[in-house]
Amino acid sequence: MTGQTPRLSKVNLFTLFSLWMELFPPIEQQKKSQVKYIVKKTGLVVVKNIKMVGLHCSSADLHAGQIALIKHGSRLKNCDLYFSRKPCSTCLKMIVNAGVNRISYWPADPEISLQNEASNPASTEDAKLDAKAVDRLKSNSRARVCLLLQPLVCDMVQFVEETSYKCDFIQKIAKTLSGCNTDFYTECRQERIKEYESLFLISNEEMHKQILMTMGLENLCENPYFSNLRQNMKDLILFLATVAASVPTFGHFGFYCNGSQQTNEMQHQSLPQEIARHCMIQARLLAYRTGEFLCEWEKNHCDGTGAMYFVGCGYNAFPVGSEYADFPHMDDKQKDREIRKFRYIIHAEQNALTFRCQEIKPEERSMIFVTKCPCDECVPLIKGAGIKQIYAGDVDVGKKKADISYMKFRELEGVRKFTVNMSGRLKWDLPNYIRSLFQPSPQNPQQAGS
Ligand SMILES: [Zn+2]
Ligand SMILES: [Zn+2]
Secondary structure, eight states: OTTTSOOOOHHHHHHHHHHHHHTSOOOSOOOOOOSSSOBOOOEEEEEETTEEEEEEEOOSSOOHHHHHHHHHGGGGTTOEEEESSOOOHHHHHHHHHTTOSEEEEOSSSOSBOOOOTTTOHHHHHHHHHHHHHHHHHHHTSSSEEEOOOOOOOTTHHHHHHHHHHTSHHHHHHHHHTTTOOOHHHHHHHHHHHHHHHHHHSOSSHHHHHHHHHHTTOGGGSSTTHHHHHHHHHHHHHHHHHHHHHTSOOOTTEEEEETTOSOOOHHHHTOOOHHHHHHHHHHHHHHHTTOOEEEEEEOSSOOSTTTTEEEEEEEOOBOOTTOOGGGSOOOBTTBHHHHHHHTTTOBOHHHHHHHTOSSOOOTTSOOEEEESSOOOTTTHHHHHHTTOOEEEEOOTTTTOEETTEEOOHHHHOOSSEEEEEEEOHHHHHHHHHHHHHHHSOOOSSHHHHHO
């Protein structure tokens, strides 16, 4: 129940999404930087009326801010932008010019890196000049350029650890491995924490202070502000790593069409595994606001996400305009109330469809990422909306739970369903593989045949 479950604030959700977009799997060979300074890949979330309308990341040719301008143009007016790095002056001047309301950024190394002093003093000079230009643009603009980081609610870290471990994908893998331990989850999480800290945190505190000062944030360099800032950053990185570990890269597991022998990406036009995982983790992040996530393939693109663009997202909630108290609450003494509340909740899929910011085009390959199996109320909606692919958990398939049943997903046709499975090809090859362990292999095929 929402009253007891810790929730992510919107600001933190958008901030985490911007970091996560920076981690979008590279779809093109990143060019060796020939420019004087080092431009870091940056993630960006565009928010209009507290609703996400765009998710972007830098490509080999364009910065995230430039992509947002190409995609949204003057519709950026009054939007709030969340960057995973402080944008450079080239991006900032265009965004400010478009009339955005607010620009928030993650307070580590900016887009034009200030972190490589020793290795290349000339490039650092350039980067410092750019930081100065950014600061001037900032003080002369109507838009507010600021840091928006909120501390996580106190039991959030514990909650995310428990729920990630218990999530459908980990459980499915653990069950398929039957009896094997789930230490792979702990290991995977440790790896992610290390990786993300090296990307999103400046490990040397003095260096971090230097960078904050160059960015015009001297006031954050004093304690307790500085240590609070770093603690907030560390908590959010830990949160991100924990959720990312809940949809792990593990052995031959991935999102595959069920019951199919041939699972190659061409045949089913499925996403590359690392992009499917990326989108599913995004949906899992959204679930901590209590969700999922729609996106589409488009033909012309300039974005770092390649052919993908964002259509909409949603999470479970009571209908817009209603008060929380209008509906029966979960109460241990009255178990039937728990059952009744499901009649009032708008499911994440329903909210994603209702509040999408783009049309679902029948000619495009639109896809939805759902952290759990879509229920019988939602399955016909997804199909009717013209969505072509569902990526989902399938632990609940065929079950009836309280007031919700999950019977229709299995029968659903005309929409491709991708759930966590062992690679179909491997399953098919497995008997041969095992046989080859026990049989002496022929010296050469001709001899074996004779
Ligand atoms: Zn830029
Ligand atoms: Zn549903």
